[in-house]
Amino acid sequence: MTAAAEQIAECGGRGQSLRVRGGGTKFEWGTPAGDPDVVVSTAELDRIVEHNEGDLTAILEAGVPLARAQQEFASAGQMLALDPPLGAGAGATIGGVIATGDSGPLRHRYGAPRDLVLGMTVALSDGTVAKSGSRVIKNVAGYDLAKLFAGSFGTLGLILQVVVRLHPKPSQSVSAIGRSGDPDAVARGASALAHASLEKECVDVRWGGGEGAALAQLGGETAGAQAEAAARILADAGLEPAIVEDDEELWTEQRNGQRSSDRAVVRVSGLQAELARTIRVVESLGGSLVGRASLGISWVTLDPSRIGHLRRELAPFPCVVLDAPREVRASLDVWDADPSPLAQRVKHRFDPAGVFAPGTFPV
Amino acid sequence: MAHDLIEKLREACGRENVVTHPHQLRTYESDGLLRYRVTPRAVVLPGSAEEVQKVLRACHEAEVPWVARGSGTGLSGGALPVEEGIVISVNRMNRVLEVDLPNQRMVVEPGVTNLDVSKAAGPTHFYPPDPSSQIVCSIGGNVAENAGGAHCFKYGFTTNYVTGLELVLPDGELIELGGKELDRPGYDLLGAFVGSEGTLGIATKITVRIVPVPEAVRTLVAFFEHTSNAGRVVSDIVAAGIVPGAIEMMDSLAIEAAEGATHAGYPSDAGAALVVELDGSEAECEHRFKEVEKLCEGNGATSIRVAQDEDERQLIWKARKAAFAAMGRVSTHYYVQDGVIPRTRLSEVLERIDELSKEYGMPVANVFHAGDGNLHPLVCYDGHTEGEAERAEELSGKILTACVEAGGSITGEHGVGYDKKRYMPRMFEEPDFDAFQRLRCAFDPAGMANPGKVMPTPRLCGEVPGPYRQHPLEAAGIAERF
Numbered sequence: 001m002t003a004a005a006e007q008i009a010e011c012g013g014r015g016q017s018l019r020v021r022g023g024g025t026k027f028e029w030g031t032p033a034g035d036p037d038v039v040v041s042t043a044e045l046d047r048i049v050e051h052n053e054g055d056l057t058a059i060l061e062a063g064v065p066l067a068r069a070q071q072e073f074a075s076a077g078q079m080l081a082l083d084p085p086l087g088a089g090a091g092a093t094i095g096g097v098i099a100t101g102d103s104g105p106l107r108h109r110y111g112a113p114r115d116l117v118l119g120m121t122v123a124l125s126d127g128t129v130a131k132s133g134s135r136v137i138k139n140v141a142g143y144d145l146a147k148l149f150a151g152s153f154g155t156l157g158l159i160l161q162v163v164v165r166l167h168p169k170p171s172q173s174v175s176a177i178g179r180s181g182d183p184d185a186v187a188r189g190a191s192a193l194a195h196a197s198l199e200k201e202c203v204d205v206r207w208g209g210g211e212g213a214a215l216a217q218l219g220g221e222t223a224g225a226q227a228e229a230a231a232r233i234l235a236d237a238g239l240e241p242a243i244v245e246d247d248e249e250l251w252t253e254q255r256n257g258q259r260s261s262d263r264a265v266v267r268v269s270g271l272q273a274e275l276a277r278t279i280r281v282v283e284s285l286g287g288s289l290v291g292r293a294s295l296g297i298s299w300v301t302l303d304p305s306r307i308g309h310l311r312r313e314l315a316p317f318p319c320v321v322l323d324a325p326r327e328v329r330a331s332l333d334v335w336d337a338d339p340s341p342l343a344q345r346v347k348h349r350f351d352p353a354g355v356f357a358p359g360t361f362p363v
Numbered sequence: 364m365a366h367d368l369i370e371k372l373r374e375a376c377g378r379e380n381v382v383t384h385p386h387q388l389r390t391y392e393s394d395g396l397l398r399y400r401v402t403p404r405a406v407v408l409p410g411s412a413e414e415v416q417k418v419l420r421a422c423h424e425a426e427v428p429w430v431a432r433g434s435g436t437g438l439s440g441g442a443l444p445v446e447e448g449i450v451i452s453v454n455r456m457n458r459v460l461e462v463d464l465p466n467q468r469m470v471v472e473p474g475v476t477n478l479d480v481s482k483a484a485g486p487t488h489f490y491p492p493d494p495s496s497q498i499v500c501s502i503g504g505n506v507a508e509n510a511g512g513a514h515c516f517k518y519g520f521t522t523n524y525v526t527g528l529e530l531v532l533p534d535g536e537l538i539e540l541g542g543k544e545l546d547r548p549g550y551d552l553l554g555a556f557v558g559s560e561g562t563l564g565i566a567t568k569i570t571v572r573i574v575p576v577p578e579a580v581r582t583l584v585a586f587f588e589h590t591s592n593a594g595r596v597v598s599d600i601v602a603a604g605i606v607p608g609a610i611e612m613m614d615s616l617a618i619e620a621a622e623g624a625t626h627a628g629y630p631s632d633a634g635a636a637l638v639v640e641l642d643g644s645e646a647e648c649e650h651r652f653k654e655v656e657k658l659c660e661g662n663g664a665t666s667i668r669v670a671q672d673e674d675e676r677q678l679i680w681k682a683r684k685a686a687f688a689a690m691g692r693v694s695t696h697y698y699v700q701d702g703v704i705p706r707t708r709l710s711e712v713l714e715r716i717d718e719l720s721k722e723y724g725m726p727v728a729n730v731f732h733a734g735d736g737n738l739h740p741l742v743c744y745d746g747h748t749e750g751e752a753e754r755a756e757e758l759s760g761k762i763l764t765a766c767v768e769a770g771g772s773i774t775g776e777h778g779v780g781y782d783k784k785r786y787m788p789r790m791f792e793e794p795d796f797d798a799f800q801r802l803r804c805a806f807d808p809a810g811m812a813n814p815g816k817v818m819p820t821p822r823l824c825g826e827v828p829g830p831y832r833q834h835p836l837e838a839a840g841i842a843e844r845f
Contacts, residue, residue: 054705055706101546124798128794128797128798129794130798132795134772134790136704136705136736137516138703138735140558140774143555143802143803143817144554144555145799147551147555148802152551156550194467195488196575199644199647220650221651222644226647269544273466294467296466297545317544318546335548342552345804346550346801346805348805362548362549363549
């Protein structure tokens with residue numbers, strides 16, 4: 001960590017622009033801003049420093065691949081409840097996932113990276129190495145700087161190390177899915193699942209090619225019985241229900257729907273009750289969608305030329321471009337957001353040298 | 364200058380909403396932590412965001428520091444007034460603005476009480492963070508302190524439920540952070556604001572996430588000879604992958620006090636009481652509850668009481684929630700501590716607390732949120748004997764040292780405020796404070812928002828726009844530039 005912090009301080013001192021690279025699976029995200037002077041890799045920061053089984057916490061260096069950390073945790077029946085798509089070669093690192101605020105279906109129950117990071121150590125461009133938070137699951141001492149760095153796309157400083165909260169891995173899981181070609185029925189089913197008193201790990205939705213589904217994963221000792229209850233809820237909403245016991249592939253498909261190598265993926269920050277409308281807009285634009293039904297967040301895959309239409313139809317919901325083919329990326333307004341003076345002051349305070357990923361973030 | 368400011372506050376909020384009479388000001392001279400008292404210059408009760416803006420602009424122009432206050436239930440002196448400063452009470456801003464059940468959101472003003480948020484969401488939904496003071500504490504105060512409560516082991520804290528804020532920055536600017544939607548582009552300034560203890564601005568509108576009421580709730584209280592037995596049950600429950608809605612522990616002294624006050628039927632000779640509440644789907648709850656009962660029996664429970672109905676459940680909780688107040692029956696004075704430890708270090712930290720208790724000759728009652736390792740030792744002392752309060756404070760500080768040495772924190776939910784800023788260097792070092800200060804300076808470069816709290820040494824922002832002028836805190840010798 002010391003070497004990485006020194007490298008950052010050197011760049012800061014020389015005014016060299018830099019970008020942090022973890023597994024490189026989301027390196028293209030953000031506004032294209034030309035090559036930085038230096039790319040700082042976290043590949044050497046790959047230690048699982050601690051796994052405190054009894055306390056359900058772990059300390060990870062930023063470059064630890066999430067998949068490797070999950071293997072370690074699974075050996076104790078535990079998990080870090082973050083399941084974003086892991087990208088090429090399952091290379092996504094914990095630092096990269098946190099820096100981009102990426103998440104997967106488990107977000108329904110466990111929250112986003114911001115909600116699972118208990119403590120963080122960062123290196124700033126003036127050589128400061130600072131920690132915030134703690135290594136216990138409950139702490140309110142000092143400002144929660146980890147939240148500020150989560151989702152900041154590497155524009156404030158280098159995340160060196162994080163303390164994360166773990167959860168018990170459910171002993172079993174069973175899923176219920178309800179299919180329909182009617183956007184209203186899919187939205188109705190998704191909403192009914194979201195408001196149902198079941199132990200839901202995930203509540204998702206999908207749409208593409210004129211048909212879609214609402215689906216939920218139920219966990220715990222009585223997952224099967226709960227999945228049946230979920231299937232009844234879906235049937236009542238007018239969907240064609242099914243129980244899926246071996247459900248891994250079902251959820252892998254949901255995660256895969258968040259990435260695309262040849263089309264654009266737009267993350268829509270919407271609302272639960274607007275789901276039917278969102279689906280109709282996506283359908284009319286020839287796109288497809290996966291999303292967290294109760295959280296209102298959707299990932300829409302479509303032709304890059306339709307992004308403007310999508311934004312106009314769904315305004316004022318923020319629509320952020322994640323993946324996009326390289327050849328069109330430069331012409332896209334990735335963030336669809338104006339920088340706020342407060343955000344600019346924060347950036348200036350944390351990165352006074354202005355070297356971290358200039359031009360890539362709405363700041 | 365000060366007189367001009369008071370006039371401006373009266374113009375902004377109405378004469379009747381500015382308190383300046385010395386007798387009336389006494390109400391505001393401390394928060395829930397009564398041992399520190401400062402009389403403010405004035406208290407103003409704005410009724411809208413616009414009025415908050417006018418108040419903050421006036422303070423900004425007059426360079427007068429201010430402290431925001433909700434219901435004043437905080438236990439760290441976070442709402443302790445600043446000498447010659449203004450207290451801004453949000454109690455008049457107490458409207459529930461919107462209950463949006465289809466989107467599982469509510470929009471409220473900061474003076475709404477925590478319990479009223481849940482009531483407005485009911486009966487189908489609720490707002491999970493539930494500090495013990497929930498009947499009176501304000502949601503604005505909850506946001507400032509990132510309040511927790513008995514159910515946060517499973518459900519999380521205030522920071523996990525606030526999705527949007529309208530707030531007024533210390534220079535009077537009104538801004539919005541987040542909204543009903545999640546993941547708006549840009550920095551998560553909302554996440555940085557929640558838990559900032561009133562040092563970054565004043566929230567005037569709060570959007571929170573609400574969740575469906577669980578289908579079933581099962582509650583038991585098990586009694587043990589010793590806290591170590593109860594501690595093992597907690598570890599076993601967690602190891603079994605069970606995530607209770609709440610796991611709360613009390614030791615013998617806390618049981619004695621709580622029973623005396625509530626007559627909940629806790630055996631007075633028990634060495635430890637463990638309250639376990641499971642919630643969720645009926646089937647899962649039932650299945651897991653049997654496992655919990657077995658784990659209690661297997662670890663030597665002397666008796667187990669299962670709540671048969673809501674009344675019995677409330678009675679079990681009444682004893683737990685009354686524990687703090689009930690200590691008055693055992694001791695004339697007591698010091699409430701709030702420390703956190705990794706759950707696995709519980710036994711050794713309890714032993715250390717016991718040693719310290721003997722060394723100081725002061726009884727220490729222990730009440731814990733056991734699931735998340737949050738201890739609330741209550742240090743009993745005789746406040747009428749000179750020097751005892753100081754010794755109790757010293758003992759209390761040593762308990763925190765034991766928590767930090769075990770890898771924990773100096774505060775889990777009460778906040779740093781005024782009381783604990785001196786302990787901050789036990790967890791953080793100079794570069795960490797420097798990073799905290801960067802955030803504070805981005806929001807409040809002039810340092811007018813709740814100065815003298817959180818940071819161990821008052822500090823000012825390096826860059827103040829315009830020509831150098833001596834800051835009033837600098838002139839008074841209570842802060843310096845770094």
